[in-house]
Amino acid sequence: MANYGTTHRIPTTTTTPSPTSETYEPKAPHEKKFSDFKIFCPFNIPLTSEASAIRIIKNFQNLGLYYTLFVWIVLFITLIPERKVSLILLVIMTYVTTLYILLLRAYPNSEVLHKIIDKRFVLGLLAIATALQLIFTDAWIHLAVTLACTIPIVLVHAVLWVSFDAFEVEDGSVSSGDLAPLVGQNQSGAVDSNVV
Secondary structure (H helix, E strand, O other): OOOOOOOOOOOOOOOOOOOOOOOOOOOOOOOOOHHHOOOOOOEOOOOOHHHHHHHHHHHHHHHHHHHHHHHHHHHHHHHOOOOHHHHHHHHHHHHHHHHHHHHHHHOOOOHHHHHHOOHHHHHHHHHHHHHHHHHHOOOHHHHHHHHHHHHHHHHHHHHHEOOHHHOOOOHHHOOOOOOOOOOEEOOOOOEEOOOO
């Protein structure tokens, strides 16, 4: 075989493999051994129908914004190729909804915004207005297909997803003054970082 002017170097020392029977020892006090590591699967089938109903309600309370965003993104993508006017109206209604939510956050002590006018009523009214705009602009088939495809996925996720309420977070490890707008407390009193 031709080597085309290259020479092969033959190693003069042999390497011996290091013994692998040594166990892992943490180098610093904050490190934990790998044997203490537990894997948590966030999906679990509920045992009863009552447990699944409770899990759906809790997951809609904690993850409702993400479910809505998922449905909105799928609807947005389905409207892009054919329905430009419907897409513009969807973006406008999203902008109006965002302004209303920002108004709620800007005035947390407003008697009119929080006590007299219910947030669920206004958001439901905006959702109905968005659906009517899509129906009147002949994008109802896109809306129907999007809802038919995404609602079962959202419901399956809401049934199977185990919320993080099962974990207890020590109150001393989180300073509640710094993270007050980002965390809430569940019924057991533990800090729940999923609540926005």
